[in-house]
Amino acid sequence: MPHWMDLLRVLVGKELQVRYKGSFLGYFWSVLHPLAFTAVFYVVFRHIVRLEVEHYAMVLVTALFPWQWLQNSVSASPSWFLDNASLIKKVRFPRWTVVLAGTFTDMTHFLFAVPVIVAFLLSEGFPARVEWLYWLPILTLAQLLVAFGISLAIASMNLFLRDLERLTSLVMLIWFYGTPVLYPLSRVPEAYRPLVAGNPAGALITCWRSLFLEGVVPLGALAAALTGGLLLTAFGVLVYRSLQWRFAEVV
C-alpha cells in the first residue's frame, strides 16, 4: 500500500475525531447548519418574497447539503498548508494529502447527512429510489474532484498571496447565488441557463437535486460536472506542482 494512503487515513481520522470528540453535538452540527439555512431561506423566499415553487423546502434541502460540502472545503482551503506550517518546514511528505484529507473529511460529513435528506424526502411523500444507490458514488466522485481541484490550487497559492483568503470568501458568496441552490434551474432565464448549469457547481447541484427528487441524473449536467472536476483537479495539481518546491520557504 503506498504511503500516501496511510497518510490520508490518519489525517482524515484526525479531522473526524477532532470534529466529533470535543463536542457531543459534533454530528448534529454538520447537519444543523444546512438545516438552519433551509429554514431561513424557506421562510424568506416562501413567505416573504412569496416565491411560487413546488416543494420548495425539498428543492432547498437537496441542494443545500451538497453545496455545504463544496463551500466548507473551499472556504477551509486557504489555511490547509498554513495550519501545517511547522510540518511543511521540517518534514518531507506529500503535502497534497493534507488537502485531500480535508476534502475527504467534508465529503464524509456530507455522506453522514444523506440519511437526513432521505428522511425529509420520505416524510414529504417522495419515494425511495434504487437509482440513489448507484448514482450517489458517481456524483460524490465528481464533486470530490471539483472540491479537491479548487482547494489544492487555493491552498498552494495562498502561501504566496495571503489575500487570497478574503477573495475566496467573496467569490464563494457570488458563486452561491450564481448556482441554482436557492432556486431551481427552471427559474433561470434561457439566456443565462448554459452559464448557470454549465459551471461545475451548478451542474453538480442540478444533478443532486434531480437525483433526489426524480431519481434521474441529467447526463449533460453530469458530463459538465465530471469534465469540470477533471479540469479543476488537473489545474490544482499543476499549480501545486509548480509551487510546491517553495512551500517551506514561504509558509
Added chain:
Amino acid sequence: MSSPPGGGVLDGRPVIEISDVTKYYATANLAGIGLKNLLVHPRRSLRAWRGMRRHTALDGVTLSVKRGECLGVIGRNGSGKSTLLGLVAGVLWPNRGSVRVRGRICPLLELGAGFHPELTGIENAILNGVLLGMPRRQVVKRLDRILEFAEIGDFVERPLRMYSSGMVARLGFAVAVHVDPDVLLMDEVLSVGDERFRKKCTDKLQEFRERGVTLLFVSHAMESVLEVSNEVAWLRGGKVEALGSPAEIVGRYREASRR
C-alpha cells in the same frame, strides 16, 4: 535506499553530502523574514534589498557526514543553520550545488509539531509516526515500545492538551527514535524536558550512533553540542567559518562571541 542501520556494507562514502551549496531567498516574497531582518540587521537588510533583493542564506557550503557520525552545527541566528537542516530534510532545494542524503531521514520536530491537542497520546503517536514516514501498521506494532520510552503512563489515553510540555516533548522524541531513521535531524530539541529525560535522549543518541545512525545536530546549547557531536561546523553569514573537533570549534566560537 541505503541499507538499514546496524547492517549492510560500510562503504565509507558519506551519508550526507553537501557540495558547494548556495541557497538564497527572494526577500521580495518573504515578507516575514524580510521584516525580521529589517529590524535585526537594518543596515545589512537595506543593502541587500537595494542590491539583489534576495537574501543569501547559504553561500558555497560544502560539508559531509559519514555513517554513524554526528555533525554539530553552530552559529548565530540567521547564519544559515535552519536552511542547512531544511536542505538535508529535503523540504528546501538549493539554488546551486547539490545535497545528497542516503537513507531514511527523520527530523526531530519542535515541541508538539504535527500533534493535535484534542487527540490522545496514542492517536498522536500514530499520526506523527505516519507523518514521519512509517507505515501505519508498523507504528501500531511499535506503539508499546514508543509509549514505554515516552514514560507518560496513564496519560496515553488522555488528550494531549492535558500534557505537560515535558510529556509532549518525550512523546515526540519517542516517536522519532522509533521511526528507525538512517539520518536523524535535530534542531534545538534537547533543550526541552528535565535532566533525566535529557540524559535518556543523549544515551539514545549514543546508541544510535553505535548502530550506524548519522546525526545532524543544530543547537545554541554548547554543552549539548560538545556532548553529542564528534565534529562541529561553525556557520557565519551562510559560510563555513570553521570545521573541526567540537572542543576546538566551540572554543573559538565562544571566544568570538565574547568579543
